[in-house]
Amino acid sequence: MQNPFSKIQFYFIFLSFIGLQAQNISIEQWIENMVQPQEDDIVLVDGVELFSQVELPRFYSNRDFEPAWQDLKNRNDLIESLESSIDEGLMPKDYHLDKIKALMKTSESGELSKKEMADMDLLMTDALILYASHLLDGKLDQSKIRKEWDVERNEGPSNPDSLLTATLHNRNIKSVLEEFKPKHYMYKLMKFHLKKLRNESERGGWPKVSKGETLKPGDTASRIPEIRKYLIAVGDLIDVESENSEIFDDEMEEAVKKFQWRHRLTSDGIIGKGTIEQMQVPIEKRIESIILNLERTRWIMQELDKDFLIVNIAGFHVKRITNKEEVFDSRVIVGKYHKETPVFKGVMKYIVMNPTWTLPYSIATHETLPRLKKDPGYLMAKHMEVMDRNGKILDHSTIDWSQYSAGNFPFIIRQKAGPWNALGEVKFMFPNKYAVYLHDTPSRGLFNQQDRAFSHGCIRTEDKWGLLMSLMDDPEVWNMEKISEILKSGETTTITLPKPINIYLIYLTAAVDQDNNLMFMKDVYKRDKDIAKEMKKTLN
Known part of the structure; x- marks a missing residue:
């Protein structure tokens, strides 16, 4: 016969049943009763299902159910860390913060019952585990949102129970949580801009920019002052004294070009429809974009190599990063919408010059x-x-x-093989189940397009020989003379890289470069909406 009571109803019936004896139950007994429910039941605290249904019970069992949060510094450090989760683009309320703070306030007057003491202890432990998990691996599982995301999840600590015990014993919660955050410079810089934009939003946001005729350098118009004020607000124009000028001068042209470059528009200095549309995006939308891309950064930039290639599909660029320095950059063409370039990590192993192209069956x-x-x-x-x-x-x-x-x-x-070949004169191979790789193309004019999503999924690379010479890293041998010699032979030639290199195919619609320029990219695959929606959902 099916049990007519839900697990939560059973939980409250259990509390009522033992209510008269509660004064005689120790904190340790309360914790033991709560973390060791009946088979197939879940661990609840005050009716709330805890995130950690495995590690938390194991942690308390190993310490004979002794409370873990008796140290005031640990308590305060945890609360401060959870409150600062908003700076990571996360939501403090996900981590039982309101319940913990209410119990903490009651405890200051010494009015907590043993049951409430057990509640607070369990909630704090669960909050720490959950927050650390979000910093390490993100709040969401992107592969469940879109199938085209195939990046392996970040590896957690080998012994989380020991790490938790040591963290509380050493009273170093803040420093341990800091270690769980991505080490890539972009993560810290994006957090800087998140806080900056939030402050600007609280002060009323950016100046409004209205539609109108296309404006070119040298023009005079009554709309120019509002555009000047906007460019000053977003940091692209420094000359504050000229904010009321109606003349489209040289300084303003350079500011417009920088704004266009940051938003991956054609940097021609002309204020047309596309540029105005980007200027009209509300600051709140930009904040949302930073938050969801901070989440993406947690998925993919936790522990990057000292030397790697990275393709930002939404940004239409491939870069090589060596010892945290950008040593190569090229424009690329990626898969069109509905023929998307997949997101995954691969290992580039060899290069093929004068390649043939076997057409996929489709x-x-x-x-x-x-x-x-x-x-x-x-x-x-x-x-x-x-x-x-x-x-x-x-x-x-x-x-x-x-x-x-x-x-x-x-x-x-x-x-x-030949200059007519769809793969061009060279392809860069990192074997994968998607049959995706980087290659040349005879259609060179497409690199000048603003939105470069034209392929069937593979990545066409503009600076093909720059990439080859960067990867071979031997200018005495691998120079244009050597390359020309192989091309003239017409023979398909396979070149093994001196050292395999990891390549990350990622999807970021907001990013920050090493010079702290905040950039926004078009959401060519329409991924942002679903992630933004999920990020706003509360877990408790």
Whole structure:
């Protein structure tokens, strides 16, 4: 017969049943009763389900259920740390803070019952574990929000019970929590801007910017002073004395270019529709963007290598970071919406020059086959060849393409090496289940586009030879003379990297560079909304 009572109802019935005997129960007994519920039950405190259903009971069992928070410094340090979680883009109320502070206030007058003492102890321990978990691995699990996020979760401490015991014994809660935060410079700088923008928001936010005709350097207009005031407020224009000027002068042009660069717009110094739209984004929206990207940073930037490649898909750039210095940067083209470049970590191992391109089955059947049915000469025009499943090259002129469809296509189509090849003259390989890699492209003009989401998922790299020479790190051998020699040979050539390098494909729509420039990127894959919604949900 099914139990008619819920677990929470049972909890309150249990409390009522033992209420008359409560005065005779010690704090240790209260803790033991609460952290060792019946089989399949959950650990509750005052009707609230605790986050740590495994580590917390183990922690108290190992200390014979003795209270852990008798030290006043530890209590105060925990409360201050939980209150400061707002500076991390997190929510203090997620960590039982209101309940803990209410119990702390009551304890100051000595009016806490033994049951309340046990409650407070358990809530504090759970709060510390939960907050540390959020700092280490984020509040959300992105892979449950979007399938295209495939970054392994950060590894926690090998012995959390011992770490918790040592932290309380050494009274160093704040320093231990600090160690759980990402070490990357971007995390600290984004927190700086979060606090800055929140302060500005409390003072009324940024000056309003109205729509109007396109403005160019040298123009005079009544709208220019409000744009000047805005540029001063966001830090792109320094000349405060000119804020009321209606002239679009050289200083203002440079400020507009910096604003455009920070928002990944074309930096032409012309104030058109796109620039105005970015200036009209409310400060509250920018704050939200920083908060959700702080969360992303916790997912992926906890322990980065001394030398690594990083592709920000939303930012359309690949960078190499060596000993915390940016040593390479190039514009890239990424997957279009609904053909998204996945988010994951890989290891780049080798480079292929003069590559051939084997068309993925989906492209061969859904894009190339319809063209072949209309134009049998399409293969020759695109320098392609047809093979059977064993790799034998076939005479494509003997094939009746009208007989085949996406469900019945026994061929492999490969594009020959050469300047016409879709992969260009070089590709950078980090084997992965998505068959995604960095490569060149013959369509060089696309790099000048503002939004560069055009590919089927792979990443096209503008400065291909700069990347190759950076990775080979041997200018005496790997220079343009050597590269030209291989290209002229026409031979497909595989080059093993002297040292494999980790590459991170990430997705950030807000970021800060080493010069403390705050940048915002277009949410090309429409990921921000779901994360922002989840971040606003309270856990208690």
